[in-house]
Amino acid sequence: MDWTVFDSLxxxxxxxxxxxxxxxGPLAGPVYAAAVxxxxxTVIDGLNDSKKISEKKREKLFDVICSQxxxxxxxSVDSSTIDEINILNASLLAMRKxxxxxxCAPELLLVDGNQTRGFTLPARAVIKGDSLVPSIAAASILAxxxxxxxxxxxxxxxxxxxxxxHKGYGTAAHAKALREYGPCPYHRKTxxxxxxxxxxxx
Numbered sequence: 001m002d003w004t005v006f007d008s009l010x011x012x013x014x015x016x017x018x019x020x021x022x023x024x025g026p027l028a029g030p031v032y033a034a035a036v037x038x039x040x041x042t043v044i045d046g047l048n049d050s051k052k053i054s055e056k057k058r059e060k061l062f063d064v065i066c067s068q069x070x071x072x073x074x075x076s077v078d079s080s081t082i083d084e085i086n087i088l089n090a091s092l093l094a095m096r097k098x099x100x101x102x103x104c105a106p107e108l109l110l111v112d113g114n115q116t117r118g119f120t121l122p123a124r125a126v127i128k129g130d131s132l133v134p135s136i137a138a139a140s141i142l143a144x145x146x147x148x149x150x151x152x153x154x155x156x157x158x159x160x161x162x163x164x165x166h167k168g169y170g171t172a173a174h175a176k177a178l179r180e181y182g183p184c185p186y187h188r189k190t191x192x193x194x195x196x197x198x199x200x201x202x
Contacts (some may be wrong), residue, residue, distance in 0.1 A: 001047050001048060001131075001132070001134055001137060002134075003040065003041060003134060004008070004066075005126075005129075005132040005133055006040075006110075006133050006134065006135075007109075009110060009124055009126065009133070010043075010108050010110070010124075011113070011144065012040040012041075013040075014107045014108055015037060015070075015104060015105070015106050015107045015108075016037065016106060016107065016108045016109075016110060016135065017035050017036065017037045017071075017099065017102065017108070017109050017135065018035070018036045018037075018038070018110050018112075018129070018133055018134070018135025018136035018137070018138060018139045019033065019034070019035050019036075019095045019098065019099070019109055019110065019111045019112065019131070019136065019139055020033065020034060020050075020095075020111075020112040020130050020136050020139040020140040021033040021091045021094055021095060021112070021118040021143055022050065022142055022143035022144040022146075022147045023032075023143075023147045023168070024087050024091055025125055025169060025170075026167060026168030026169045026170070026188075026191075027166040027168055027170050027174065027178070027187060027188055027191045027192050027195075028077060028079060028154065028161070028163065028183075028184070028186045028187045028188060029079060029147065029149065029150060029151055029154055029163070029167075029168040029186050029188075029192075030077055030078045030082075030094075030147065030148075031076065031077050031082060031087065031090050031091050031094050032074065032075070032076045032094060032124035032143040032144075032146050032147040032150070033074070033075055033076070033091065033094035033095040033097070033139075033143050033145075034072065034073070034074045034075075034097045034098055034138075034139040034140070034141075034142035034143040034146070035072060035073050035074075035075075035095070035099045035101070035102055035106075035139060036065065036069050036071075036072045036136075036138040036139040036142060037068050037069060037070040037071040037072065037102070037104060037106060037134045037135065038068065038069055038070065038134055038138060039068075040115035042068055042134065044061065044064055044065065044068060044134070044138070046060075046061060046185070047061065047065075047134060047137050047138060047141075048130075048131065048137055048138075049128075049130040049131045049137055049140055050130065050140040050141045050143070050144035050145075051130075051140075051144075053141075055193070057147065058070060058141050058144060058145050058148075059145060061138075061141050062141060062142060062145045065138045065141060065142060065179075066142070069138065070104070071102050071103050071104045072102070072137065072138075072139075072142060073098045073099070073100075073101030073102045074098060074142055074143065074146050075094050075098040075100075075101055076094055076097075076146070076147070077091075077093050077094045077097070077189045078088040078148070079185075079186055079189075080186065081093070082098075082188050082190070083188055083189050083190045086155045086160075087188075088115070088159050089156070090138075092115060092117060092118050093118075095101035095111065095119075096118055098139075099119070099121065105121075106121060107121075107122065108121070108122050108123070108124065109121050109122065109123035109124070110124055110129060110133055110135065110136055111121075111124065111125050111126065111129070111136075112125075112126060112127050112129040112130050112136045113125055113126075113127065113129070116125060126176070147167070148167055149199070151163045151164060151167045151168055152164050154186050157184075159185045160177055160180075160181055161174060161177045161178070161181070161184065162174060162177060163186075168186075170191075170195070175195050178192060178196060179195065179196065182196070183196075
């Protein structure tokens with residue numbers, strides 16, 4: 001991954017922050033987001049969209065990104081808030097919270113996807129930005145690893161659901177556990193209705 005696409009979006013002299021989220025699709029747990037400011041031209045071996053690399057590689061890259069970033073912040077929005085405001089709004093809220101957690105004040109936000117609603121700083125949406133822009137790819141990894149680590153905490157409290165294995169996604173094993181045990185406090189009620197035989201939500 002190089003800085004070619006970045007150069008088409010921003011000037012290298014600008015303080016630019018990449019943003020991405022993790023966990024929009026799962027049936028349980030928070031949605032996480034990360035904001036990362038990388039010094040222009042930084043090369044991190046193996047950096048890519050978090051979904052395209054292994055869990056072991058993501059864990060290694062997490063520490064490298066944190067050490068090489070000029071600034072970074074990680075934030076989350078819990079499942080009850082997701083139920084209240086919907087997952088899109090919760091994802092955007094998590095990203096705004098991540099930006100608020102930065103020590104620096106970016107001049108431009110590069111946001112993975114097609115939404116920039118609600119940001120007070122100048123922002124540009126970048127489709128598949130986590131595969132094209134280094135700072136967005138870095139943000140995707142910080143968000144993904146942070147959420148996966150949280151899923152291990154969920155698993156310790158509710159091992160019957162298998163969160164450590166499926167990370168809250170709607171696998172057959174997860175659906176079976178939901179039917180057997182019902183939802184736990186981490187489940188997104190607006191996501192599990194069909195599994196539990198409800199029209200809209202549990």
